[in-house]
Amino acid sequence: MRSANVSTDAKLLKAYRSEVAGVQLFKALLWLQTKERQQLCSLLILLEHQTQAGLLDLLQRRQIQPGSLLLSKIGGFTYGFGLACLPWKLSLRILMRSAEPYLALFRHLLAHSTREEQVFLSYLVAHEEALLAFLQQEIRGDSAPAVRHIRGMMHKSIAPPASKIS
Numbered sequence: 001m002r003s004a005n006v007s008t009d010a011k012l013l014k015a016y017r018s019e020v021a022g023v024q025l026f027k028a029l030l031w032l033q034t035k036e037r038q039q040l041c042s043l044l045i046l047l048e049h050q051t052q053a054g055l056l057d058l059l060q061r062r063q064i065q066p067g068s069l070l071l072s073k074i075g076g077f078t079y080g081f082g083l084a085c086l087p088w089k090l091s092l093r094i095l096m097r098s099a100e101p102y103l104a105l106f107r108h109l110l111a112h113s114t115r116e117e118q119v120f121l122s123y124l125v126a127h128e129e130a131l132l133a134f135l136q137q138e139i140r141g142d143s144a145p146a147v148r149h150i151r152g153m154m155h156k157s158i159a160p161p162a163s164k165i166s
Contacts, residue, residue, distance in 0.1 A: 009064050011109055015124070016059055018102055019052035020069050021076030028080030029091070037088065040138070040147065044131070047150055051127050054120050089139050096135045103128040127153065 023045055030041035059066055079098075083091040106128050110121040130153055134146035 008109065008112055009062060011105060012055065012059060012062070013064060013066060015102070015105060015109060016052065016055040016066055017069065017072040018105075019048050019055055020072040021079070022048040023052060024073045024076030025080035025083070025095075028077045029084045031081070032084040033088070040134075040143070043147065043150060043154075044134075046154060047127060047131070050154065051124055054124070058117060058120060092135045092139050096132060096139075099128060099132055099135070103132065123153075 026041045026045045026048060030038045030045075033041060056066065083094060086094070103125070106121065106125045110118065110125055113121045130146065130150050134143050134150060137143040137146045
C-alpha cells in the first residue's frame with residue numbers, strides 16, 4: 001500500500017536524490033585532486049552509495065518511484081566539477097554549507113519516522129554528521145579521526161527492516 005504521508009514521501013525522495021547527486025559530486029571532485037584526496041573522495045563515494053541504497057530500499061517499501069535521476073546526476077557532477085576547480089579548502093567550505101540543510105532534512109525525517117525506519121534514518125543522520133565532521137577537520141588539516149569514523153560506519157548494516165507481511 002502506498003504511503004499516505006505525501007510530505008514525508010517527498011522529503012524521502014529529496015533525500016534519495018541528494019545521495020544520488022552526492023555520489024556524482026564526489027566522483028567529479030576527485031578528478032583534479034592529489035592521490036590522498038582522491039582516496040578521501042573515493043571513501044565518501046562509498047558512503048554516499050551506502051546511504052543511497054538504504055534510501056532506495058525505504059522508497060521501495062513505501063512504493064515510491066524515484067523517477068528519472070538524470071538531473072540529480074548531472075547536477076551533482078557539475079557541482080562537483082566546479083568545486084574541483086577551486087582551492088581544496090574553499091571547496092570544502094562550500095560543500096559544508098551545502099550539506100548543512102540536508103542534516104536538518106534527515107533529522108526531520110527521523111523525527112517523523114516509524115519505528116521500523118528509525119534505525120536506518122538514525123544512520124542517515126549519523127552519516128551526514130560524519131560528513132560534516134570530516135569537512136570541518138579536513139579544513140583544519142587533520143581529518144584522520146573523521147576518516148576513521150566514516151570507515152567504521154561503512155561496516156554497519158543499515159538496511160531498513162523488512163516490512164511485516166500479514
